[in-house]
Amino acid sequence: MASQPRRGGVSLPDRRAPKNTNPDGIITKLINAPIVSRGKQAACDAVYISKKLLRSTGKAAWIAGTTFLILVVPLIIEMDREQQLNELELQQASLLGAPPVNPTLPVPR
Amino acid sequence: MDVDPTKEVTHQTTSSCSTMAGLVPPGATINTDPSNAKSKEDEKVDYFNLPCPIPYEEIHREALMSLKPELFEGLRFDFTKGLNQKFSLSHSVFMGPIEVPSHQTTDALKVPTAHYEFGANYIDPKLMLIGRVLTDGRLSARVKCDLTDNLSLKANAQLTNEDHMSHGMINFDYKGKDYRSQFQFGNGALLGASYIQSVTPRLSLGGEVFWAGQHRKSGIGYAGRYETDKMVATGQVASTGMVALSYVQKLSEKVSLASDFMYNYMSRDVTASVGYDYILRQCRLRGKIDSNGCTAAYLEERLNMGLNFILSAEIDHRKKDYKFGFGLTVG
Numbered sequence: 095m096a097s098q099p100r101r102g103g104v105s106l107p108d109r110r111a112p113k114n115t116n117p118d119g120i121i122t123k124l125i126n127a128p129i130v131s132r133g134k135q136a137a138c139d140a141v142y143i144s145k146k147l148l149r150s151t152g153k154a155a156w157i158a159g160t161t162f163l164i165l166v167v168p169l170i171i172e173m174d175r176e177q178q179l180n181e182l183e184l185q186q187a188s189l190l191g192a193p194p195v196n197p198t199l200p201v202p203r
Numbered sequence: 204m205d206v207d208p209t210k211e212v213t214h215q216t217t218s219s220c221s222t223m224a225g226l227v228p229p230g231a232t233i234n235t236d237p238s239n240a241k242s243k244e245d246e247k248v249d250y251f252n253l254p255c256p257i258p259y260e261e262i263h264r265e266a267l268m269s270l271k272p273e274l275f276e277g278l279r280f281d282f283t284k285g286l287n288q289k290f291s292l293s294h295s296v297f298m299g300p301i302e303v304p305s306h307q308t309t310d311a312l313k314v315p316t317a318h319y320e321f322g323a324n325y326i327d328p329k330l331m332l333i334g335r336v337l338t339d340g341r342l343s344a345r346v347k348c349d350l351t352d353n354l355s356l357k358a359n360a361q362l363t364n365e366d367h368m369s370h371g372m373i374n375f376d377y378k379g380k381d382y383r384s385q386f387q388f389g390n391g392a393l394l395g396a397s398y399i400q401s402v403t404p405r406l407s408l409g410g411e412v413f414w415a416g417q418h419r420k421s422g423i424g425y426a427g428r429y430e431t432d433k434m435v436a437t438g439q440v441a442s443t444g445m446v447a448l449s450y451v452q453k454l455s456e457k458v459s460l461a462s463d464f465m466y467n468y469m470s471r472d473v474t475a476s477v478g479y480d481y482i483l484r485q486c487r488l489r490g491k492i493d494s495n496g497c498t499a500a501y502l503e504e505r506l507n508m509g510l511n512f513i514l515s516a517e518i519d520h521r522k523k524d525y526k527f528g529f530g531l532t533v534g
Binding site for chain 1: 502
């Protein structure tokens with residue numbers, strides 16, 4: 095039985111006649127049809143590739159995210175702080191009317 | 204002549220040839236614009252009054268400052284107490300894993316350690332003495348002493364309880380008007396000499412020779428450094444197969460970007476890295492990423508007068524090696 099549909103796959107016109115007489119075999123023939131098996135193969139491949147793609151993009155996103163967290167996030171926070179300090183100083187300057195002397199020196203190396 | 208006078212001046216300065224002088228209209232030579240006058244003045248280099256170059260071993264200084272912060276893993280606490288103007292004591296505690304190179308695998312082994320370090324410093328403009336003792340028995344000492352205005356002596360020594368790990372070195376530095384030279388004497392019959400000379404106000408070139416008698420190795424190296432107000436570019440080659448190039452661009456007073464490239468001909472390994480260095484009012488932040496996929500950041504935050512908070516992070520995705528450290532520096 096297993097060898098028969100494979101033979102049938104080679105010569106399509108022969109298969110057409112017993113297809114009608116044997117309704118039970120339609121599904122099995124359909125399942126074993128080359129187009130179906132190729133489709134199955136394609137689906138399997140697609141799933142495999144998409145899984146791999148998803149995994150690699152996930153990994154890439156993880157690396158990019160952690161790198162961003164290390165390199166850029168502290169920079170943003172510190173720039174924001176600096177901005178706030180500058181604004182505060184500007185406010186104080188406008189309130190007092192005199193340009194303030196900068197008491198804080200940069201961090202020693 | 205319908206030539207723009209400013210254009211003419213730059214043209215004249217770029218070609219110092221005297222035949223060009225005939226083409227210059229008389230109005231161009233009498234220049235009122237100060238920037239043009241300055242650029243013209245810069246062009247006339249007094250080769251007998253070149254600035255003193257920086258020492259040979261420090262030619263990568265700016266790039267190293269930005270790209271190689273002292274990354275650590277674990278906790279560190281440093282406390283420095285000044286007893287008077289010149290004398291100070293330092294105490295520091297470190298806890299965390301340190302990497303020990305293992306023989307079986309290429310990766311380094313992490314060994315958890317904790318140690319306390321006691322140090323004494325004497326700092327005077329003419330004489331600097333620094334000593335450090337660790338609880339695991341290591342002792343290091345450094346001396347820097349100006350013998351005369353031009354000649355200075357530097358000595359380093361390290362004593363450990365392991366064999367062949369103790370070493371000492373004495374350097375004599377001579378600082379000339381537009382050159383520096385250095386002689387090195389170390390244990391294990393190590394001899395070295397280096398010389399660096401300013402060639403133009405911005406360019407300095409140097410070379411070194413060394414001989415390690417114990418390992419029967421000798422080498423020669425050359426280095427060059429080009430420096431302007433905005434950038435520093437350096438290059439170094441040595442007969443050990445090492446090629447190192449670095450470039451630092453100062454975007455502003457606070458921000459500089461650095462990149463470096465290292466190539467070893469013998470071991471065939473190449474690394475390149477880029478990084479930034481932000482010096483803000485309350486903090487200093489350095490970050491870098493290199494071609495091995497290793498990302499690092501180092502943040503020094505000023506919490507208060509004399510109180511600094513340090514955060515260090517290093518991520519190596521390829522080796523799955525993650526190092527995070529924090530610390531406090533008091534004093």
